[in-house]
Amino acid sequence: MKAVKTESIQIDIQHLTRAEGHGNIVVDFDNGELNECALEIVEAPRFFEALLRGKPYQQASHIASRICGICAVTHATASLRACENALGIVPSPQTTQLRKLNILGEMLDSHILHVYMLVAPDLLDVKSIVPLASSAPELVLRALKMKKLAGDLCQVVGGRHTHPISMVPGGFTHYPAGESLSDLHDRLVDLRQEMDATVDTFQDLRFPEFENETEYLALHAKGEYCFIDGEIVSSDGGAWPIEKYQEVTNESVVHHSTAKHSRNQRRSYMVGALARFNLNYTDLHPKARSAASALDLKPKCVNPYLNTVAQIVEMVHCVEEAIAILAQMTPDGNAVELPVVPRRASGEGVGACEAPRGTLYHHYVIQDEAITFANCITPTAQNLANIEEDMRLLVPQFCDRDKETLSHYLEMLVRAYDPCISCSTHALEVRFV
Amino acid sequence: MKKPLPKVAFFDFTGCEGCQLTVLDALQTHPDLLSAVEIVEFREAMSEKTDAYDVAFIEGSCTRVSDETRLRCIRERSKIVVALGACAHTGGVNAMRNNHIIDDLKRVVYEEASDHFEAHHTRPISEVILIDAFIPGCPIDRGEFVQAIKALCMGTMPVIPDYPICLECKLHENACLLQQGKACLGPITRAGCGALCPSLGIGCEGCRGTIPNPNLEALEMIFSEKHCAPHELRSMLSLFLTHTLNPKEVLAHESS
DSSP states (O other): OOOOOOOOEEEEEOSOSSSBSOEEEEEEEETTEEEEEEEEEOSOOOOHHHHHTTSBHHHHHHHHHTTOSSSHHHHHHHHHHHHHHHHTOOOOHHHHHHHHHHHHHHHHHHHHIIIIIIIHHHHTTOSBHHHHHHHSHHHHHHHHHHHHHHHHHHHHHHSSSSSOSSEETTEESSOOOHHHHHHHHHHHHHHHHHHHHHHHHHHTOOOOOOOOOOEEEEEEBTTBOOOBSOEEEETTSOEEEGGGHHHHHOOEEOTTTOSEEOOSSSSOEEOSHHHHHHHHGGGSOHHHHHHHHHTTOOSSOOOGGGHHHHHHHHHHHHHHHHHHHHHHHTTTOOOOOOOOOOSOSOEEEEEEEEETTEEEEEEEEEETTEEEEEEEEOHHHHHHHHHHHHHHHHHHHTTTSOHHHHHHHHHHHHHHTOOBTTTOTTSOOOOOO | OOOOOOEEEEEEOBSOSHHHHHHHHHHHHOTTHHHHSEEEEETTTBOOOOSOEEEEEEESBBOSHHHHHHHHHHHHHEEEEEEESHHHHTOGGGGGGGGSOHHHHHHHHHGGGGGGSOOOOOBOGGGTSOOSEEEOBTTBOHHHHHHHHHHHHTTSOOOOOOSBHHHHHHHTTOOOTGGGTOOOOGGGBBOOSOSHHHHTTOOOOOTTOBOSSOOHHHHHHHHHHTTOOHHHHHHHHHHHHHHHHOHHHHHHHHHO
């Protein structure tokens, strides 16, 4: 322990607010010794992997989407890709584009929620977005307008904002009306103003200065900023096909915390917007890259607090990519295609997607159309070890501040990862004594 | 003198928080709601906290002993308690675990570490505390939530339909999915969503709970007449209706 401060600090933040799911932050720093430093996961276990067993594969994506209300579309998509890979289903290019559109909508929605409603109050020194409604109404109205459009995008494609309905293995059961696609296109073009204003707003806000270089992992595919399929790449070098995800995630029970943690080539790694930005920067839309330079974000960035800034850059990218896909679809609308029929009734497959918080894996074994094994690795579960590594480095660095400031920095750190705790069904309830 | 606004709070138990997100959606489309009520607690979106509520909306199921204490505490502090969404109302997808031995599930997911944490069978919150109203669905319907807030502000209770989805499907002039041999729980499921899933070509999965006195035998007959496999019906009924259809089994497990 390199810290020299003699002061003792005990922090116990129960049920962290402005985060998805339930988590506690516990720190015990005594005479320069860090006795304890943990993010406790107190969300009740959900058992989705066990519950998927025995279910017909056709129901899997609808069950999987219920893992999380915020990243329902990504869970559904990864689940569908796992079933499709298991059963030899190759979806049509139109299906792939529609799914991508749905994921872009969810990415945008989730990032807006995180950036404006969960993080911005910290930077503007208020407790929530509610007081901002009177002190900075233009900011709140802008956030609400952007979020509404992102939700509408998901609703038009998947049939509902939260928990998509019409996405099924092999395709869609329903296609959006041509006019709703062109309406979305036009509204997204208008939204560029709000995106510019977002970049302007956050240019002036200060994030804590803190660096902790780690291994960054994300999906990567040639010629696109990858959100679905692709291969796994690492900032430490190396690439893995998604079927080999377990070699990368290496989930294990860590005895000091009893929470499952992931490690690849170091003690921990990071997934999410900052990891994608660091690894796939050149694939970002040119407008997103100019937003990054306006926000002074350059790869490789190693300040985890700036994950939020990487999310803003991705928001610009999502708006531009959605506009491009919709422009391609709008002249004639979608062709009505029947879902592709499976080639076999049994098999094993992995589906991988970039959820707003990082890489998400679903892995199924299917026998006679029923799921016999399911594994699901969520981004938050992968990030837990890295969050704790950051906390361990941060506490001694900032221990000369008062307890309130340090607590606030820790809360902001955890929030920066945008943890989706309902999602991390894998993480055990942790109890420290 | 201006009447104080009703104090409204949101609490979450075991669930995906998708219903709370739908509440945020409702605030986007109906920002005037914020001038009709005062939101005093909403962990997912706010750091502020308070101790007394006119209306408490509870999302999620009761799956731990510790949840019971928290639920009773909320009940004591609230004039009106509303179950928000399928997990709170019927146990939702969480109740699927009630068809399994919990220790087996723990071992499947957490292997040798499974003894480190607490998990029980799933119960809707109405089995732990008295509730005054519910807003069904997975997730809740945005319009229905707005209507419920309006009703509560006027001192009445939200009106939730007790007729089946089939009626709404007919109003939409949808071709019947059961007639096409596709599994659908429309005949026994509570309406109010506008037959959303069947309108998009997906059979109703029963997320809004059953109508009073659902006729399961008749549904089984329709399924077999239309050549839907019986295991398809069983599997579909287990998605959201496990607890509704087997509440006694849970109690037997809990007391053993």
